[in-house]
Amino acid sequence: MxxxxxxxxxxxxxxxxxxxxxxxxxxxxxxxxxxxxxxxxxxxxxxxxxxxxxxxxxxxxxxxxxxxxxxxxxxxxxxxxxxxxxxxxxxxxxxxxxxxxxxxxxxxxxxxxxxxxxxxxxxxxxxxxxxxxxxxxxxxxxxxxxSIPNSKGGFAPTPTQTKNVLFSAEAKSQCEHYENLHNREITTLIKQIIEQDPRPSYLSEQIDREHGITLWDVNIKWCARNDHLEILRIEYK
Missing domain, CATH: 2.40.30.70 (YaeB-like)
Incomplete structure (x- = not known):
């Protein structure tokens, strides 16, 4: 060799x-x-x-x-x-x-x-x-x-379709409190992340299973429902 x-x-x-x-x-x-x-x-x-x-x-x-x-x-x-x-x-x-x-x-x-x-x-x-x-x-x-016009994207020619995201009343209130306390936008950030549906493919068909994503010093709890993804609450780590 x-x-x-x-x-x-x-x-x-x-x-x-x-x-x-x-x-x-x-x-x-x-x-x-x-x-x-x-x-x-x-x-x-x-x-x-x-x-x-x-x-x-x-x-x-x-x-x-x-x-x-x-x-x-x-x-x-x-x-x-x-x-x-x-x-x-x-x-x-x-x-x-x-x-x-x-x-x-x-x-x-x-x-x-x-x-x-x-x-x-x-x-x-x-x-x-x-x-x-x-x-x-x-x-x-x-x-x-x-930037190359008319280029080919193989198996990913266009962005994936985002999913509808809803916040529970508790999560919405917690986001507002976090933003006022830290002067940092988090509601839109959470929405943009979760609407991509980060679940691995083997979990993509499961509903009502709770997931967690850590952003800065908080854990975002969310789950999939039948027709949307729901932000349940925010927990400080």
Missing amino acids: PDYPSFTLSTIGIIHSCYKEKFGIPRQPGLVTESTARLELIPPYNRLDTLEGLSNFSHIWVQFIFHACLTEKWKAKVRPPRLGGKEKLGVFSTRATHRPNPIGLSVIKIGRIYQEDKKVFIDLYGADLLDGTPVLDIKPYLPYAD
Whole structure:
């Protein structure tokens, strides 16, 4: 066998995100526009001059490590959730997290670029990244080159259809209290996450089973009903 090269890469930054666990993270970036995150650059890359000119762009490509999947082995064929877990495709034909090299790629809207207590941050919007995600590199998104008209989307040519989400009276009151207490929008964030129906395919037909999703310091309890998904209550962790 030829001696193919291998490489060692350095982490340039860490993601601070509202998503504290894998369950509930949208399967693509930009689907949950209310989600917020920050990219913190770490030494020796935590210098504002490394980001000079980036504020002229609206989006960046973020290359990162699926760090919560490092202990799980990759498989040549996987079951994409988009196909209901019923069909297998080659891993390189999907965006599965379990890959030979656990590298992810997301295009994300950026906001403020700033320094705070000698730390350098970029605000991110619509990110699909777990809290603590190691970042390998960022590059500006170029609309003329990165957006390809008439391209084919394979088994996922269009977004999935979202589901109707309703809040119980208790959950609605708790969301209002949380927003007043923390000055942080959570009602729309919860709705956008749950309407994607993050349940694994083998649970997609079950109703009235309670699920939980952790956002920041709260656990969102919800379940599927016959014709909608219902937010039951919010529990502080």
